[in-house]
Amino acid sequence: MLAVHYAPLGWTVKKVHLLIAGYVFYAAWNPPFVILLWLSTVVDWLMARKLAATESPGPRRALLLVSVVLNLGMLSYFKYGTFLLENFTALVATMGVQFKAAAPSIVLPVGISFYTFETLSYTLDVYLRRARPTPKLLDFALFVGFFPHLVAGPIVRPTDLIPQFAAPRRATGRMFGWGLLLMTIGLFEKVVLADGIFAPVSDKVFEATQLLAPLDAWTGVLAFSAQIFCDFAGYTTTAIGASLALGFSILDNFRFPYAAIGFSDFWRRWHISLSTWLRDYLYIPLGGNRKGPARTYVNLMTTMLLGGIWHGASWTFVVWGGLHGLYLSAERLLAARFGDAAFWRTTIARIGLALLTYTMVNITWVFFRARTFEGAARLLTSMLLIDRSGKPLLSTYLLGSALLAVTGLVGTHWCMRDRELHAVAERTSPVLVGMAWGAMLFLIAITQGGSSAFIYFQF
Amino acid sequence: MYVRPVPAVRFGLAGVVAVVLCAMLLGAWERYFRGVGARPATVNSDALWALQRERINHGEGDATVLIGSSRVLFDVQPAVWEQLDGRRPIQLALEGTSAVPALENLAADTAFTGRLMVGVTPPIFFSGFAYRGKAIADAATLTITARAGQRLSMHLLEPVWAFLDPDFALFTLLERQDWPERPGVHVNIVVRKLSETQPDRTTRMWDRVVTDTVYRNPPAPSGRRTSGRRRA
Numbered sequence: 001m002l003a004v005h006y007a008p009l010g011w012t013v014k015k016v017h018l019l020i021a022g023y024v025f026y027a028a029w030n031p032p033f034v035i036l037l038w039l040s041t042v043v044d045w046l047m048a049r050k051l052a053a054t055e056s057p058g059p060r061r062a063l064l065l066v067s068v069v070l071n072l073g074m075l076s077y078f079k080y081g082t083f084l085l086e087n088f089t090a091l092v093a094t095m096g097v098q099f100k101a102a103a104p105s106i107v108l109p110v111g112i113s114f115y116t117f118e119t120l121s122y123t124l125d126v127y128l129r130r131a132r133p134t135p136k137l138l139d140f141a142l143f144v145g146f147f148p149h150l151v152a153g154p155i156v157r158p159t160d161l162i163p164q165f166a167a168p169r170r171a172t173g174r175m176f177g178w179g180l181l182l183m184t185i186g187l188f189e190k191v192v193l194a195d196g197i198f199a200p201v202s203d204k205v206f207e208a209t210q211l212l213a214p215l216d217a218w219t220g221v222l223a224f225s226a227q228i229f230c231d232f233a234g235y236t237t238t239a240i241g242a243s244l245a246l247g248f249s250i251l252d253n254f255r256f257p258y259a260a261i262g263f264s265d266f267w268r269r270w271h272i273s274l275s276t277w278l279r280d281y282l283y284i285p286l287g288g289n290r291k292g293p294a295r296t297y298v299n300l301m302t303t304m305l306l307g308g309i310w311h312g313a314s315w316t317f318v319v320w321g322g323l324h325g326l327y328l329s330a331e332r333l334l335a336a337r338f339g340d341a342a343f344w345r346t347t348i349a350r351i352g353l354a355l356l357t358y359t360m361v362n363i364t365w366v367f368f369r370a371r372t373f374e375g376a377a378r379l380l381t382s383m384l385l386i387d388r389s390g391k392p393l394l395s396t397y398l399l400g401s402a403l404l405a406v407t408g409l410v411g412t413h414w415c416m417r418d419r420e421l422h423a424v425a426e427r428t429s430p431v432l433v434g435m436a437w438g439a440m441l442f443l444i445a446i447t448q449g450g451s452s453a454f455i456y457f458q459f
Numbered sequence: 460m461y462v463r464p465v466p467a468v469r470f471g472l473a474g475v476v477a478v479v480l481c482a483m484l485l486g487a488w489e490r491y492f493r494g495v496g497a498r499p500a501t502v503n504s505d506a507l508w509a510l511q512r513e514r515i516n517h518g519e520g521d522a523t524v525l526i527g528s529s530r531v532l533f534d535v536q537p538a539v540w541e542q543l544d545g546r547r548p549i550q551l552a553l554e555g556t557s558a559v560p561a562l563e564n565l566a567a568d569t570a571f572t573g574r575l576m577v578g579v580t581p582p583i584f585f586s587g588f589a590y591r592g593k594a595i596a597d598a599a600t601l602t603i604t605a606r607a608g609q610r611l612s613m614h615l616l617e618p619v620w621a622f623l624d625p626d627f628a629l630f631t632l633l634e635r636q637d638w639p640e641r642p643g644v645h646v647n648i649v650v651r652k653l654s655e656t657q658p659d660r661t662t663r664m665w666d667r668v669v670t671d672t673v674y675r676n677p678p679a680p681s682g683r684r685t686s687g688r689r690r691a
Contacts, residue, residue, distance in 0.1 A: 442484040
């Protein structure tokens, strides 16, 4: 791929090559589902062109509706079809109607939650007159099918990526080097940290069917919080690095979220591309905070509930989103009442709030990871010391390794809270950078990594 | 349009340091494992099983197939079998796994018209215990990527590096150290490296298991139960 990208070929040829590479990358999982990618691409490109050429509000709304129905319809069918059918069956059963549907067998296309949101943001931006449609189908198709962000984001905005396709892009030596280092960091996070250290502990605790001792329950949840960060941030860091090595810039998706002070701060640091998408296309159009306090809380809850369901077709994800909505609402209410006090700007208050934020976020991770509410309740019963009779499960090694690594991770987030990784790298000697780089490569090799997929591939 | 900031680092120098350091560390790591008797071998992975299983649907449906647990897997000599029978059997036995899932899998496949030799280790066969059951379940959905990864690894990496063995993975080694036991949590020492595998899943006992009695019967570390029985 690099050989073609840096060969003396025309820019259009290179873009076609990148597009084909994206489709091959996607088809390597399941070839027929590339058709969905094409469908979303072609329909939204056409709808956006027509939107830009139409002035009357009625037809414009109709065109937008076509795009929304197609994208959300595809997403609903593949992602929520089975969930809706199961809940419908359960609902009518409560009314005494025994409805037995054929067993559904719907395969969730990888990345559908991501690329449907990206194409939707394109038509929405054109409808809201925030952007002009691109005249080139190739550029739009490449925006959708650009392989680094295709299957698990970041949810890139068309205004950020499409202009980069206008002229030939090639990475300078420094961009290429930084891109390779970012890819190494991403792989290290995934293979060594997420899969090597945290997943064995998290899986053991969440798959237990008995009540666990509080220490084990907390360790498992903390391990999952670290696993999901390292897994997802590892993927997006690799994606950002791969893009940079080809000369393209993609925005950060994480900014050391476990050093967040408060839940608004958390959502400015966690899965940034999704939280800003929800803010710009859901929260603000619903009115944001411009229609009074009561409506603000409704808008916050609606946005976070839908953010929860975006992750998966399960009531546990709805609860996860709902909890974050409650946290944000409570924070807003308390900040309005007590936020002016100088105490909240002291170091001890900031540390306390940060620990509280981290703890409360971990409570929500229980619902995110648990397969059932019973499992979640069992863990929380132990974590909140409601029942302390649970038995220990984790060996000394698993307990110690997880807690040590989580401490290291949260400590790193704290140190980097107000820093940028590139700035730290710039202040470090190249020999030290090289040593860290070499150590990461070595650890990746000897960890040996299994074939576990990235967690966010399932969303 | 967003432009990602790039640090003014001498990446050429950093890259050279990284490659040299990684090479030195890998060399030392590999040397250690060669020193304890390990040799490059194919990893006995689920994807490897799937590739062998696929042979039945790619023109070898009339082959002799071996299924069962480790007593059918370890030290069956396909070369001798070939001398006697004229064809090498397809090795689909899975350690610690009842033959029943594989039996059902092949019975449901009309492409299979050959002979099946079924190894029966009674406690495993009749209990349905399937330590490697996932290999059978996942074989039908092996993706193009997984297939390509398996082939790249078994042809380019595994023939070169002896440390590429799941029993030598960093965190597996760490977990198997003699850590203090936590009250109420009993850790069975998992069986360590037992065998070496070839690309066609011909598997033989690792020499050290045969010749090193201490390795074969390690003394129990402080307070930990050892698994007295090897996985079949």
